[in-house]
Amino acid sequence: MTYESIRFERDGHVARITLNRPDRLNSFTRAMHAELRDALYKLDDARVVVLTGEGRGFCAGQDLNDRNVAPGEAVDLGETVEESWNPLIRTLATIDQPVIARVNGVAAGAGANIALACDIVIAARSAKFIQGFAKLGLIPDSGGSWHLPRHVGQARALGLALTDEPLSAEQAADWGLIWKAVEDDQLDTHVDELAAKLANFPPLGLAATKKLIRTSASRSLDAELDLQRDEMRRLGYTEDYKEGVAAFLEKRKPEFKGK
Template identity: 60%
Template sequence: MPYEAIRVDIDASAHVTTITLNRPDKLNSFTRAMHQELSAALDDVEKADVRALVLTGAGRGFCAGQDLADLDFTPGAMTDPGDLVEQYFNPLIRRLQALPLPVIAAVNGTAAGAGANLALACDLVLAARSSSFIQAFVKIGLLPDSGGTAFLPQRVGMARALGLAITGDKLSAEQALNWGLIWQVVDDAELPSTAAQLAARLAQQPTRAIAAIKAAMRASVTQSLDQQLDLERDLQRELGASFDYAEGVQAFIEKRAPRFEGR
């Protein structure tokens, strides 16, 4: 389908797709139309032979969250933010977390509100050195959504999570890295190439194993040790029957680089 609010670039040879939020004049803030386009693009990703996904933003910002101009503030007919979260943001966050392939956020510039938590919903976050993360919700009388109240305490601890959410202060990319909120910070000019190189590298890895790693790590937040041990056993059993496991073992025996196929 033709897209207006996003751009989709496919590197078929590398099995990598890059989705760019493409409303640079609005700092790539979300409208309902953008949500619908992004959902359709993710449909295509799941149907195609894609083994790594990069999510980034056009222009000087990654994503400024919800575009308030897309909402109705007429007294008596105001858009319910809970409905907006339920219909659009929650399905997006759940989908990114569950995608059976590595998802990389390449954060350029500002990631604010739901835009910050969209980045945190990805598996690995690369950030340009000049970029920043802002839990801006409190500035309009709301709380962090799109997974913010889960991601922040898990990654930076309760004291810092509450500080970020209650003050709405800007967190620099360097501080986000130091606090363990994100994976890597790179010079601004190097962000696109670094993200592309990482995606290409991950696309050559055993995709089913990466999907299992994602599922197991995220399950550990709510499960007991016994439950987690059982999950590890079950997932290991599944992976043990995969082509990539057999290839990995054979490559080790033959002392050569494995040729994984993601199956």
């Protein structure tokens, strides 16, 4: 597939995906969804994914012009959610690779919730997160109503969702909604260093950690302990674990193969 709405680049084991419709604040069309879906299924040996936006914004959610609906006409929004947004959120949550959201500017509507669906969010201090659904008479889709209360609690989740007030990156970090807010001119440095760090870690362990933490809410403590035992047993037999121990004892840099 030839990409027109995104850029897909590889740097070693790091895959970088840039939403590339800056004139529309990188808002999504059906074509952009198709391109992003294609890219996320072509990660091959990538060990980490960086998702960001081109220009002054991260993503403004759905491009309302893409629906071709005249003012006042009805549209089946559920169809759009089922066809495009839900599969994207599920993919971000379930792919093996850790996904870093590099939030370079405003993240609004579904765009904000795409960022929150990623595993680690690093935002420029000037960035803002806006739900933006209430003023349209809608609900926080794209995982918003699920992620918000789990990240910041019910009171703050309701405040963000019902008022549509912008949340600064610094406040988002203070509340635990995102991992870090950094100075704008340091955003690339922080993201690149983290991506390189994760790309050099044992990928099987990262994938297992992501899966366990993302699914732990559905299990009891006893079930979690049993699963931890099983995963430690499985990972302990991998070549990467043996290499990690050997490199530590031999005081050298490990070379992980994902085996």
